[in-house]
Amino acid sequence: MRKIEIAALPGDGVGVEVTEAAKDVLHTLARAHGGVEFSFTDFPWSCDYYSKHGEMMPKDAISTLSQFEAIFLGAVGNPAIVPDHISLWGMLIKIRREFELSVNVRPAKKVKGITSPLANPKDFDLIVIRENSEGEYSEVGGRIHRGEHEMAIQNAVFTRRATEKVIRYAFQLAEKRNNRLVSATKSNGIVHSMPFWDEVTKSVAAEYPHVHTQSTHIDALAAFFVSKPAEFDVVVASNLFGDILTDIGSAIMGSIGIAPSANLNLEGRYPSMFEPVHGSAPDIAGKGIANPIGQIWTAKMMLDHFGFEELGQVLMDSMEEVTEAGIKTPDIGGTANTRAVTEAVKEKILE
Numbered sequence: 001m002r003k004i005e006i007a008a009l010p011g012d013g014v015g016v017e018v019t020e021a022a023k024d025v026l027h028t029l030a031r032a033h034g035g036v037e038f039s040f041t042d043f044p045w046s047c048d049y050y051s052k053h054g055e056m057m058p059k060d061a062i063s064t065l066s067q068f069e070a071i072f073l074g075a076v077g078n079p080a081i082v083p084d085h086i087s088l089w090g091m092l093i094k095i096r097r098e099f100e101l102s103v104n105v106r107p108a109k110k111v112k113g114i115t116s117p118l119a120n121p122k123d124f125d126l127i128v129i130r131e132n133s134e135g136e137y138s139e140v141g142g143r144i145h146r147g148e149h150e151m152a153i154q155n156a157v158f159t160r161r162a163t164e165k166v167i168r169y170a171f172q173l174a175e176k177r178n179n180r181l182v183s184a185t186k187s188n189g190i191v192h193s194m195p196f197w198d199e200v201t202k203s204v205a206a207e208y209p210h211v212h213t214q215s216t217h218i219d220a221l222a223a224f225f226v227s228k229p230a231e232f233d234v235v236v237a238s239n240l241f242g243d244i245l246t247d248i249g250s251a252i253m254g255s256i257g258i259a260p261s262a263n264l265n266l267e268g269r270y271p272s273m274f275e276p277v278h279g280s281a282p283d284i285a286g287k288g289i290a291n292p293i294g295q296i297w298t299a300k301m302m303l304d305h306f307g308f309e310e311l312g313q314v315l316m317d318s319m320e321e322v323t324e325a326g327i328k329t330p331d332i333g334g335t336a337n338t339r340a341v342t343e344a345v346k347e348k349i350l351e
């Protein structure tokens with residue numbers, strides 16, 4: 001019996017509801033199929049925690065989390081209490097950086113029973129690999145002057161180490177899939193970091209001559225995600241570009257509520273973190289209608305990470321049988337609530 005020790009960080013808003021749902025599903029899966037047990041330890045770090053303690057997480061949070069094999073996170077942010085840049089940098093981005101989670105894996109595919117808003121939705125199945133620890137998400141810069149001459153300066157940071165790491169990971173994935181890779185750039189407008197990104201793409205591409213590689217400007221790429229997503233397989237992008245592309249990816253799937261992600265520490269030195277793409281959705285928090293599919297699919301990515309691909313497939317199939325049967329939350333055109341979808345997925349697992 002393999003027991004996996006997981007730190008659960010439900011966080012804010014709907015994060016609390018969907019992590020609870022996905023944990024429930026994982027326990028059911030483990031009981032039904034055996035061989036694995038999930039041991040979750042919950043931490044209440046969130047914007048509410050901030051309002052009581054003046055920080056998103058305690059000082060020793062990183063050392064506490066490093067004792068676990070994985071982190072299962074819901075959502076972070078409640079702008080009514082804490083400005084978003086403080087909550088994100090105090091928790092989500094801090095964890096990604098401290099644990100060198102340089103690679104963010106974000107799949108987007110046509111999901112059974114979920115209507116894509118695309119006019120002509122062909123089946124698509126792509127994975128965006130997003131650099132996750134630096135790039136445009138940087139604290140380098142500052143604000144100077146006041147009034148008419150006020151100025152904000154924001155520098156992007158692209159190290160060879162992290163850039164090469166994420167691009168190489170994307171090539172390795174492309175090699176395992178369909179030998180097709182698109183690298184997101186904007187080297188016609190961003191004159192230092194993006195030519196550097198393109199150079200690194202080219203040098204890593206030389207190690208994978210059988211992978212068809214193309215660099216595409218992010219503006220065109222964003223449009224192509226909408227007009228012809230089926231043409232993409234593996235896409236590698238910087239932190240901000242990847243974040244934007246994957247919100248488009250979730251929109252063309254039908255809802256941001258269903259998109260999963262894995263933040264990986266490739267060296268295995270630190271725990272990897274699994275979180276849905278969506279945020280805390282304060283507008284629907286507490287109403288019991290949050291879509292648990294993004295978090296459940298995220299749980300499947302966690303299973304794959306630990307080598308339980310067969311169980312992951314059972315989870316994915318059960319989930320798609322539920323969406324195909326029309327048991328769906330309102331964001332994807334259904335009338336079911338979070339609990340009903342969760343129970344339906346559990347029932348499918350047990351069938």
Ligand code: GGG
Pocket residue numbers: 073074075076077092243275276277278279280
């Ligand atoms: N599911 C985690 C979460 O709350 N994400 C919201 C968000 O704004 N994330 C920004 C990012 O992924 O960089």
